[in-house]
Amino acid sequence: MKHRAEFIEKIKKRLLKRRQEMLQELSDLSSEKVSDDQVRDSGDEALSLYMERLKTSLEQTEIDELNLIDDALNRISKGEYGICIDCGEPISNVRLETFPYAARCIVCQEAIEEQK
Numbered sequence: 001m002k003h004r005a006e007f008i009e010k011i012k013k014r015l016l017k018r019r020q021e022m023l024q025e026l027s028d029l030s031s032e033k034v035s036d037d038q039v040r041d042s043g044d045e046a047l048s049l050y051m052e053r054l055k056t057s058l059e060q061t062e063i064d065e066l067n068l069i070d071d072a073l074n075r076i077s078k079g080e081y082g083i084c085i086d087c088g089e090p091i092s093n094v095r096l097e098t099f100p101y102a103a104r105c106i107v108c109q110e111a112i113e114e115q116k
């Protein structure tokens with residue numbers, strides 16, 4: 001299982017880096033909000049409203065992803081990462097490589113998506 005531990009360590013570094021980037025993006029987004037007042041002053045209410053909405057949905061997406069990263073990091077620290085939360089089988093490296101936040105193996109994930 002040595003390879004697996006190294007693999008997870010690599011994923012962890014990627015997640016931490018991504019987390020850092022996201023926090024940076026989020027703080028950039030919130031600092032941009034201040035300049036919205038300038039747009040409003042110019043009388044372009046519609047544009048301002050549009051930008052506001054765009055940012056809010058962007059922020060939501062970023063916050064959602066941050067939560068996923070935190071979840072994954074949590075599972076790594078508990079030693080549960082890479083193990084399907086439903087069936088307890090190991091999730092393949094390929095899948096984790098593509099979806100580092102995956103909490104389920106492909107079989108269980110597909111089963112859940114079919115239920116929707």
Ligand SMILES: [Zn+2]
Nearest residue numbers: 084087105108
């Ligand atoms: Zn599973």
